[in-house]
Amino acid sequence: MTGLRNSYQTVWDKFKSQTTAERDLFLQESFPSGFQWATSSVSFKTEGGWSEGGKGETIWDRFGHEGLAFANQTADLACDSYRKVDYDVYLLRGLQVDTYQFSISWARIFPTGYRQSQSEKGAQYYDQLINALVASGIQPIVTLYHWDMPQALQNYGGWTNASIVEAFKDYADFCFSRFGDRVKIWNTFNSPWVVSHAGYGTGVHAPGVKDYVESSYQVTHNILKSHAEAWHVYNDNYRKTQGGKVGIALNSDWAEPSDPAKPEDVAAADRYLQFMLGWFAHPIFVDGDYPAILKDQVEQKKTACPDSVPAKLPVFTPTESKRILGTADFFGLNHYTSRLVSNSDGGCTPGPDGVGDFHATVDPTWSSTASDWIYPVPWGLRRLLNYISTEYLSANKLPVYITGNGMPTDYSVDSLTDTSRMDYMKSYINEALKATLTDGVDVQRFTVQSLMDGFEANQGYSQRFGLHYVNFEVGSRPRTPKQSAYLYAEIIEQNGFSSQKSKKFKAAERPLTRRLAALPPSEVPSQAKVVWEKFSSHVHVKICLCVLGLIE
Numbered sequence: 063m064t065g066l067r068n069s070y071q072t073v074w075d076k077f078k079s080q081t082t083a084e085r086d087l088f089l090q091e092s093f094p095s096g097f098q099w100a101t102s103s104v105s106f107k108t109e110g111g112w113s114e115g116g117k118g119e120t121i122w123d124r125f126g127h128e129g130l131a132f133a134n135q136t137a138d139l140a141c142d143s144y145r146k147v148d149y150d151v152y153l154l155r156g157l158q159v160d161t162y163q164f165s166i167s168w169a170r171i172f173p174t175g176y177r178q179s180q181s182e183k184g185a186q187y188y189d190q191l192i193n194a195l196v197a198s199g200i201q202p203i204v205t206l207y208h209w210d211m212p213q214a215l216q217n218y219g220g221w222t223n224a225s226i227v228e229a230f231k232d233y234a235d236f237c238f239s240r241f242g243d244r245v246k247i248w249n250t251f252n253s254p255w256v257v258s259h260a261g262y263g264t265g266v267h268a269p270g271v272k273d274y275v276e277s278s279y280q281v282t283h284n285i286l287k288s289h290a291e292a293w294h295v296y297n298d299n300y301r302k303t304q305g306g307k308v309g310i311a312l313n314s315d316w317a318e319p320s321d322p323a324k325p326e327d328v329a330a331a332d333r334y335l336q337f338m339l340g341w342f343a344h345p346i347f348v349d350g351d352y353p354a355i356l357k358d359q360v361e362q363k364k365t366a367c368p369d370s371v372p373a374k375l376p377v378f379t380p381t382e383s384k385r386i387l388g389t390a391d392f393f394g395l396n397h398y399t400s401r402l403v404s405n406s407d408g409g410c411t412p413g414p415d416g417v418g419d420f421h422a423t424v425d426p427t428w429s430s431t432a433s434d435w436i437y438p439v440p441w442g443l444r445r446l447l448n449y450i451s452t453e454y455l456s457a458n459k460l461p462v463y464i465t466g467n468g469m470p471t472d473y474s475v476d477s478l479t480d481t482s483r484m485d486y487m488k489s490y491i492n493e494a495l496k497a498t499l500t501d502g503v504d505v506q507r508f509t510v511q512s513l514m515d516g517f518e519a520n521q522g523y524s525q526r527f528g529l530h531y532v533n534f535e536v537g538s539r540p541r542t543p544k545q546s547a548y549l550y551a552e553i554i555e556q557n558g559f560s561s562q563k564s565k566k567f568k569a570a571e572r573p574l575t576r577r578l579a580a581l582p583p584s585e586v587p588s589q590a591k592v593v594w595e596k597f598s599s600h601v602h603v604k605i606c607l608c609v610l611g612l613i614e
Contacts, residue, residue, distance in 0.1 A: 069453035070332035077445055078322055085441050089495050092558035098160045098507035099554045100203065101529060102466060103150075104252075105167035106137050106210040107516035110539075111144030115183035118173025119213040121220070121261075122519070125268035135522030141514055141532050142539045144187060151194045153513060153530055153541060158554050161201040163465060163509055164191070165208035165252065168233055175215035177232050185240055192244050204241065205249040205311065206234055206292065209257060209267070209519070216269050221257065221281040227288045234292035238300045246306035248296070249465065250289040253313040253396050254342055258282045263413065266520050274412040276374045283376040286345050286386055293389035310346065311394030311465035314339035316442030316449075320404035320423065330405040330420040333359070335449065337414040346390050347454035350383030359417050367410035373417045388458075392506075393450060396466035397490075399435065400442030431482070432472040432525045440489035443467075447497040447505060461506040464494060468511030470518065470525035478531055483546045488553070495558055510550055514541050 077085075106122045113119070126136030143150055154162055168175060170184035195202045207230070211220050215229060234250065251257075256267065258281045265272035289310055296308045317334035319327035333355055336344070340353040351357075352375065360375045378386070401422040408416035415421060428437040450462060469486045487510060497503040515528035523534050529547040533540050553559070 069449060070335065071328065072452055073445055073449045074319070074328060074331075076448065088559070089492055089499065090559050090561070091495060091499055092556060092560040093495060093498060095557075096506075097557060098201075098463075099158075099550075100161040100163050100507055100509040101154070101157060101159050101513045101550075102163040102509050102511050103143065103165075103513050104205075104208045104516065105165045105170070106140070106208075107512075107518065108141040108143040108514065109167065109170075110138060110140040110142040112136075112138045114144060115170065115187060116173055116181035117167065117184055118169035118175075118179070120167065120169045120210040121213055121216050121268035122210050122517075124213050124216075125270065125520075126517075126522075130268075130270060131517075131520050132522030132524045135517070135524075137517040139537075139539070140517045141541075146539070147187075147191050147194050149541070150513065151191075151198055151200070153543070154195070154200055155198050156543070157529070157547060157551050159200060161203050161247070161507065161509075162195055162513070163203040163205065163249070165205035165210075166237060167210055168207065169210065169212040169214075171236065172212065172233055173214070175212035175229055175233070177236060180236070188241060192241055196244050201247070202245050203247040203249070204237070204245045205252045206230075206237060207250065207254075208252040209261070211269065220269060221262065221284050222271075222277050224284060226284055227291055230288040231291040231295060235295050235299070238296050238304070242296075242300050242304040242306060246304070247463075248306060248308045249311045249394055250292045250308065251285060252311040252394075252465065254282070254285045254289075254310070255313050255338060257285065258341075259414075268519075275372060279373060279375050282341055283378075286342065287382060289346070290386040290389045294385070307391035309390040309392040309394050309463070310342070311396055311463075312339060312342050313396035313398075313466070314446060315397070316400040316439070316446040317403045317422070318400060318442070318445075320402045320421075324405070326405035327403065330418075331403040333418045334401065334403045334414075334420050334422060337418045337420075339450075340453075343393075343450075343454055345378070345383070345386045346388070347393070347458070348387075350385075350387035351378055356418075359419065363408075363410065363417055370410045372408075372410050372412040390460065392460050393455060393462045394465040395446075395450065395462060396511075397443050397446060397464065398467060398469065399437050400439035429482075431486075432470040433521075436469050438469065438486050438489070440486075440493045442493075443490055444493040444497045444501070447494065447503045448501055451501075451503045455504075459504070461504045463507040463509070464505060465507075465509050466511045467509065468527050470521075470527045473524045473526060478542060478544045480544045480546045483544070484549045487546060487550060491553060492559060 106120060112123050122137055125131060166188055173179045173181055192202045215226060258278045260267035261269060262271040262281045263274040263278035271277050293308045317331035319331045321327045336353040336355050341356060344353045345351055360373045363372050402425055404421050406419055406421040408419045424437050428439055430437060467490050469483060471480055471482060491508055494505050494508055498505045512527045514530040515526040515532040517523060518525045529550060530541040530543050
């Protein structure tokens with residue numbers, strides 16, 4: 063076991079003696095000056111316009127049209143953000159966020175996945191969005207790939223086909239060239255573990271491939287090589303003139319040992335993190351290769367299961383490892399929940415639990431959400447941030463950007479009074495504050511997921527993640543801010559939780575370089591005036607209403 067492999071034990075030793083009261087103590091302080099506040103959206107979840115402007119079909123279009131999402135729902139219209147750029151930017155101005163993270167639909171830019179099919183109308187849509195954000199003093203943060211592969215590429219295997227690396231490299235090059243004069247922060251991928259696990263392992267996500275023995279590992283292999291090539295394209299051709307940063311947004315739970323007194327459970331919790339986060343982070347941030355424990359487990363299973371090998375892990379060449387190592391200018395983290403992990407014998411069962419010889423559960427005292435995998439465990443974020451700082455950033459000192467954090471409520475019971483989301487958001491942000499001020503982790507941004515409700519992958523519209531309620535029963539898709547939107551605006555205004563007001567500029571004080579077009583009356587949320595007036599007395603709220611034309 064190397065020194066790096068002791069990172070989990072180091073963090074576990076630091077926090078294991080905490081009492082519940084100490085662990086849950088709320089910190090009434092502010093984040094450092096310059097801390098960034100963001101919210102986010104995902105192209106296929108919000109844009110709609112699935113075949114407009116020359117856009118090609120994506121794997122999520124196909125998934126929905128084949129009736130594989132909840133209640134045969136599709137993302138054809140979604141939130142109709144394709145037609146509502148200014149509308150969405152008005153909502154962002156009301157929140158007073160510094161940054162807005164959104165993803166580009168590869169198939170809207172290159173309908174077939176290749177440059178020769180380029181759609182100028184697709185590129186113009188993103189130009190419009192980026193320009194509106196810049197005009198409002200909001201920094202655009204762009205994700206190149208958030209799960210929506212062009213179906214034309216998937217027809218040839220998608221991420222399992224090695225040729226995808228060159229295709230993604232060319233797509234990234236186009237985006238850097240076209241939008242990089244205004245976009246200074248790029249995520250190559252967002253939650254790629256979900257692509258490998260749910261898209262090509264369990265098959266519950268598009269493209270619905272069920273092959274955790276080989277395809278899932280090949281997908282990760284090609285995603286890592288694609289990420290590296292995109293980073294090198296930017297580093298070699300654009301960094302000097304554009305001055306931006308390129309990284310990757312990795313998702314991970316925190317893993318807590320089921321029985322703290324059992325060293326084997328502590329080791330199992332470590333393996334859980336290595337199989338989830340280390341699968342992607344170790345090659346980029348440590349040594350250009352997969353974690354030693356992951357490789358060891360795969361080899362052990364090959365020996366133990368000669369007739370039914372549960373995992374086939376590809377091997378990087380020395381040149382590929384060198385190419386991948388160090389290809390990140392920050393550490394992007396998506397985090398939503400935690401697990402209790404115990405040691406187990408996974409036998410010859412494919413998948414991380416089987417190959418990794420661990421079993422993950424939740425504490426029955428943890429509260430639940432509309433999702434069967436998200437259980438609010440705020441203190442897990444602080445421990446995970448400490449682990450990341452120790453395991454991956456001790457040498458390079460890169461900043462951490464929290465690129466996604468949120469929870470869903472059920473479609474049928476969600477209301478504008480989303481108390482559970484408010485509690486979740488406040489407690490998770492506070493744990494990030496503890497990691498920053500108390501533990502010295504260099505967290506520089508927090509992103510609340512998401513700006514509005516949307517099409518949540520295989521769950522369709524049955525789960526709501528948004529700060530803004532979207533009425534999917536109405537064709538114009540009106541948005542209405544929930545109480546969580548007001549809480550988030552208040553946290554942003556205070557730059558945390560100090561009673562002393564911060565000196566951050568209000569949305570109305572941000573200079574506009576152009577006049578934003580007025581919204582057609584049919585696109586104004588019918589209930590917005592009532593909700594804004596009921597739940598907030600902030601000046602910026604009244605200003606936003608004026609901008610929307612709801613009050614004078």
